[in-house]
Amino acid sequence: MINVQNLKKTYGSFTAVDDISFEVKKGEIVGFLGPNGAGKTTTMKILTCFMGATGGSASIAGFDVEKNSFEVRSKVGYLPESAPLYSEMNVIGFLKFIAEIRNIQGDKFNTRLEEVSAVCGLKSVMNRPIAQLSKGYRQRVGLAQAIFHNPDVLILDEPTSGLDPNQIIEIRELIRKLGQEKTVILSTHILPEVEAVCSRVIIINEGRIVGAGTLEQLSANSHETVVAKIRGNEGAIREKLKAMPGVKEVLLRGAANELSTYEIQPDSGQKLNEAVFKVVADNGWSLAELRSEGASLENVFTKLTRSAQ
Amino acid sequence: MKRFNAIFKKEFFGYFNSPIAYVYLFVYIGLTNWLFFKTFFLGGQASMRSYFGILPILFLFFVPAVTMRLWAEERKSGTIEMLFTLPVKIIEVVMGKFLAAFAFLSVSLFLSLSVPISVAIAGDPEWGPILGGYLGVFLMGGAYLAIGMFVSNLTENQIIAFILGVVITFGFYILGSPIVTFSLPNFIVPAVSYLGLGNHYESIGRGVIDSRDIAYYLSMMGVFLFLNIYSIENRKWR
Numbered sequence: 001m002i003n004v005q006n007l008k009k010t011y012g013s014f015t016a017v018d019d020i021s022f023e024v025k026k027g028e029i030v031g032f033l034g035p036n037g038a039g040k041t042t043t044m045k046i047l048t049c050f051m052g053a054t055g056g057s058a059s060i061a062g063f064d065v066e067k068n069s070f071e072v073r074s075k076v077g078y079l080p081e082s083a084p085l086y087s088e089m090n091v092i093g094f095l096k097f098i099a100e101i102r103n104i105q106g107d108k109f110n111t112r113l114e115e116v117s118a119v120c121g122l123k124s125v126m127n128r129p130i131a132q133l134s135k136g137y138r139q140r141v142g143l144a145q146a147i148f149h150n151p152d153v154l155i156l157d158e159p160t161s162g163l164d165p166n167q168i169i170e171i172r173e174l175i176r177k178l179g180q181e182k183t184v185i186l187s188t189h190i191l192p193e194v195e196a197v198c199s200r201v202i203i204i205n206e207g208r209i210v211g212a213g214t215l216e217q218l219s220a221n222s223h224e225t226v227v228a229k230i231r232g233n234e235g236a237i238r239e240k241l242k243a244m245p246g247v248k249e250v251l252l253r254g255a256a257n258e259l260s261t262y263e264i265q266p267d268s269g270q271k272l273n274e275a276v277f278k279v280v281a282d283n284g285w286s287l288a289e290l291r292s293e294g295a296s297l298e299n300v301f302t303k304l305t306r307s308a309q
Numbered sequence: 310m311k312r313f314n315a316i317f318k319k320e321f322f323g324y325f326n327s328p329i330a331y332v333y334l335f336v337y338i339g340l341t342n343w344l345f346f347k348t349f350f351l352g353g354q355a356s357m358r359s360y361f362g363i364l365p366i367l368f369l370f371f372v373p374a375v376t377m378r379l380w381a382e383e384r385k386s387g388t389i390e391m392l393f394t395l396p397v398k399i400i401e402v403v404m405g406k407f408l409a410a411f412a413f414l415s416v417s418l419f420l421s422l423s424v425p426i427s428v429a430i431a432g433d434p435e436w437g438p439i440l441g442g443y444l445g446v447f448l449m450g451g452a453y454l455a456i457g458m459f460v461s462n463l464t465e466n467q468i469i470a471f472i473l474g475v476v477i478t479f480g481f482y483i484l485g486s487p488i489v490t491f492s493l494p495n496f497i498v499p500a501v502s503y504l505g506l507g508n509h510y511e512s513i514g515r516g517v518i519d520s521r522d523i524a525y526y527l528s529m530m531g532v533f534l535f536l537n538i539y540s541i542e543n544r545k546w547r
Binding site for chain 1: 311315316318319323326386387388390391395396397398
């Protein structure tokens with residue numbers, strides 16, 4: 001549905017997007033993840049034909065964003081960052097304007113208005129000026145505008161930024177609902193968002209893709225560590241733990257009295273919990289706590305975006 | 310056409326959504342009427358000459374006030390991104406905005422019809438110069454609007470757009486006047502004075518409708534609207 005090939009964008013000597021290629025299939029919800037200034041917004045602006053690329057190409061539903069920009073813009077629904085809206089208009093007037101431009105009129109407009117306002121929860125604010133709306137409602141009006149023509153492709157730039165926790169949950173729910181029949185790209189720097197909504201993730205840093213795949217695939221690359229709280233002689237314990245097969249590093253996290261917390265990092269994907277327990281039992285120490293720390297997306301993200309620097 | 314209509318309607322009614330429009334109309338009508346009637350009864354002539362005489366100067370300030378928001382506001386609030394990621398053609402947006410501003414200017418001229426009406430009541434004016442004067446006003450207003458709108462696209466600050474608009478239209482206005490032509494070498498004087506916004510207006514105002522004057526104004530509008538379209542397109546594919 002969306003095909004990006006060697007996309008590049010430079011501003012003077014600054015490279016915002018550096019040779020990015022990816023593909024999004026129909027029906028996927030893809031999270032575009034990266035720290036601020038990584039090039040997410042620039043990529044989205046190119047995909048929605050607001051900006052031209054310096055090099056490479058991108059197409060949506062088979063239409064090139066540069067050569068067939070009009071067709072692309074007809075097919076795509078776009079929510080720009082921080083949802084810029086004509087604040088002097090009221091909600092219904094604004095949606096009517098969007099519908100007129102997209103040539104949705106008469107009965108079709110009325111049915112769509114009914115559907116969209118129900119989906120986005122806008123019924124109670126229809127006649128209010130946009131300027132008076134809260135950030136959450138503005139964001140919903142932005143979404144309503146993006147989905148009004150029932151597009152196959154939705155591009156959402158930080159759809160939940162600046163919202164309160166309840167609003168964030170609502171908007172995520174909405175995106176998930178929309179994603180059942182549409183192809184969605186959303187950008188964010190909030191990790192739980194991706195875990196909550198997306199089926200696939202593209203991690204981007206300093207204009208380059210540094211990781212891509214499903215959540216499971218990405219997590220698989222980062223290993224689980226074992227955290228153990230053991231009572232006993234610190235030096236001896238560390239030595240014995242370190243000597244275990246498959247252990248890369250043993251770190252001391254903290255100590256109180258005789259009770260110390262160790263972090264045991266494996267050198268591959270193997271699970272060490274049982275082995276650790278066995279070592280503790282064999283040596284007659286007492287074990288206060290034993291747990292594995294999952295390879296969360298957060299770990300992956302930090303690792304990928306830090307190592308690139 | 311539907312998209313043009315949508316843009317036109319949004320822009321035209323957009324003027325009336327903000328209090329600035331009413332302030333503008335109030336000041337415009339008050340000022341034109343006051344300046345006109347101040348001397349009208351003293352002159353003892355049933356003509357609108359003095360009215361048409363002050364409009365080019367008033368327009369230097371009033372027209373940039375109409376056009377300053379057209380692009381600057383879109384750029385400042387970021388709505389320009391929303392607008393140009395909709396399936397619209399740039400020319401539809403530019404013409405929609407331009408004609409909406411033109412319509413708004415026409416509203417202010419319509420609301421100051423008090424001037425010709427009282428002239429007609431007070432005496433028996435010659436209608437030729439009055440109709441010619443209105444034609445000239447619309448043509449000149451259109452040229453001012455095209456310049457002002459183009460300038461609005463250069464900045465995201467409405468105040469700067471206003472000031473630049475005043476300065477540039479003023480520059481074009483005085484181009485043909487003796488103050489400028491006096492200091493120029495003789496051979497380029499005709500070309501420069503042809504470019505001046507003021508000269509053409511004066512001849513139309515005398516009731517002399519010359520196709521060259523009309524062509525001049527239409528091409529001024531054409532050039533600046535084209536520049537406007539071009540600069541937007543250029544921004545997009547930079």
